[in-house]
Amino acid sequence: MTIRKVDLNMTEQEKYEIIKKLVETNGNKKRAALKIGCTQRHINRLIQRYKKEGKSAFIHGNHGRKPAHTIEKEKKELIVDFYRTKYYGANFEHFTELLEKYEDVKVSPSVVRSVLMNEQIISPMAHRSTKKKLKKQLKAQKEAASSKKEIEQLQNKILEIEDAHPRRPRCANFGEMIQMDASEHLWFGDKKTQLHIAVDDSTGAIVGAYFDLQETLNGYYNVLSQILKSHGIPYMFFTDRRTVFEYNKKKSPSIEEDTFTQFGYACKQLGIEIETSSIPQAKGRVERIFRTLQSRLIIELRLNGITTIEQANIFLNSYIKEYNDAFALPVNNIKSVFEKQPDDEKINLTLAVLSSRKIDNGHCIRYENKYFKLLDTYGYPVYYYKGTSGMVIKSFNKELYFCVEEKVYVLEEIPTHERKSRNFDFDTPVEKPKKKYIPPMSHPWKQASFEKYMNKQAHRKEKTA
Template sequence: MSPEQLNRHSVLRKLIDGDLTLAQAASSLNLSKRQVIRLKKGFIKEGPGILVHKNSGRKPAHAFSEEFVATIISLKQSDLYRHANFLHFQELLLRQEQISISYSALHALLTKAKIQSPKKRRRFKPHRRRKRKLQEGLLIQMDATPFAWFGTEESYALHGAIDDATGKVVGLYLTKHECLMGYWEVIRQMGLQYGIPVSLYTDRHAIFLSTAAGRLSIEDQLAGKLINDTQFSRAMKELGVTIIPARSPQAKGRVERLWETLQSRLPVEFQIAGVSSIDQANEFLIQYIPLLNQRFAVEPGHAVSAFRPLAKEVDLDTVLCVKLTRSVDAGGVFSFYNRHFKVIATPSLPILPPKAKVSVLVSPRSGFVVQYKGTLYQALPYSKPVRQATVPPAAKQKTPWKPPDTHYHKYGHTLVNKVSFEDSDQDIIAMLESIFLSRYAEPAVTFSRDI
């Protein structure tokens, strides 16, 4: 018996023996007099067993069966659901296994089985929350995150955009590295599905903001000096979208929070769907975005959307591309990255005038085209004729010229009479001849101090 039951047994025994009054017994047990009388009658009739609750030792009617608990635990420990957090596992049970269970019951069941959620909980840090925008489409937060999405050691960059007012994901695209094409595909998904937003909230990556922007002084700004647009900022200007660069990751906290959610859920979803490549992942993400928004999106403060519908005359292929300016010559040929291309004119397209400024559009979707005053032209590689090199005549072999001995700069034995001294030493005569009558090529004579 429990301590409470032992206390009731002692009080009831004293009440029956006359040691306590009914009022004293009711006060001691903290029960009403009527309840004490009922307990007293039962104690006299049935004995101490009246103090034990009738449901003691009986399994509750709403309790899970042992088979059901074993099924839940085995599914959680399987390879498919092992890395899913408890909340995600609850959703997967309903979607994949048709098993409905509340989160609190699931949490208690798994915790009792000594199973912990793989999602780590960071210590709460108080911070000031920024209010959401009132209308959908007023502000879109955009970013990319590298992660091992396929359960391997290799990381891939997931590009994404989320609406600030509703928390609705408007685009997701996976590439090998963070790149311009990944962000353009996110813009394409958003433009076709929802429309063109008012502004984008991004970091200060070189894709969005030129690296020279931070080095522009106030004096340069007052003098009217401008920084060239990046290809992404140029495209957003054509669409009428304002780019707001953030100073810290916390400033665009909604998209940072989105990465935490997707890094916990997407690897499990990829494994269940058998996704193991970038192309398969991008096809899967198109179908997964509505499920994600159905689970996490909220209603905006104002029902009217700020997204602008994409105009019919706007071709995203001519906006979301690398666009560079070149000049064509009289034959419609221009140079591009050390190669020559010729603009192809057709009967329906006029011939470009000489020195016309054209825009060269390059993208994986549209390929390589030329735009002139809104008209698109095809361009083909062109090889300019190479001039035949003229072979120079064979050079004559030059022989070094040696002046003859009769040259006025030279002295020869035949031109100068022999020097003779009847009474002089022959050694002195030989020395004088070697000095004055020898050729320049011969080594000079070294005089000795003994002479």
């Protein structure tokens, strides 16, 4: 007869010794019940099982048995493989959503975290304590490692990322403060692009987003257009002074490249205040959202086969709605201070790029390396003396106008060659001038107003230099 070895854990061993002593000495059952933490009736059951089965009576019924909720080894390997090859960079909660959405793998975020943490993979959004704990483990493994290759691999894993954005209370009202910024990243394809976003400080909702090749006035104008059309006029923009909102540089060749003046003048006409800060950490809300988007949006763009800016901007329309539904606070109980939404024409004319030009001896102006003539509302050319100064207005939809004092004209490009010959195309009827739409001067395009604003910005630049 072979005697089976019985291994008990610490708790089971303690129960065994108490009951064994109780039986051998015929001791006090009440005292034994207090030590174990059970009733006297349960002590009687343990005594009977001990007399019948001996030491093995104290082994738990589930000892050596896999829990019902344990996932198979193959499934664990599949989760790790998916994360390393297809969904790398996703935070664990997002990864869980992607597994169910695209792979029909249904597991909880806690299971995903446990599986990946066992492989020393942490979430991009991991807490500082989690990073610190993993770093400690990696350092211990590095000290115990023998090969140079293994030491190098472990050293590459030891990274600590600090969250340098201090928290502060949210604004009380929706539209009270909109934080704006752009982030250069490899969002899609093989070339870095700039994602411009605007975030409401009160709700954390993204109220505008646009991709462009560089951090540009066009990018921020598109974001502002989205805000005006979807919500209305906000009270304030909060931006980083180090970005394109900085005052124009000394070597800037033209006023149209001075983004701060152009964007600031548009906001002035809408009654929007602009506050800037030289400390990027002050915009903690928008910086944290960029971290989240770099974890989530990149993967979504990759899975949807996005390779161009045009595709990416179309995709943003639907993705931002999903993002706000998942992460932004509901606006139901938050007061909105957005002013009435302006009509499309006002938006188009307000988000304009303004440039100073002078009429040449051919009664034309040169703009963007092209020559343009001035037309009145009936489509007839208008002539001014050489050297007459005015202001080119390039509207948001790229239409061109020219303002001289109190009058606005349409600009029409002069082609390099005549489209039709006067000497050989005899059958072609002479085209009559067509009427042109010219916006009223109620829009603040007066040259004096813009020049006054430019001088004010130049004075502020000198004070901060």
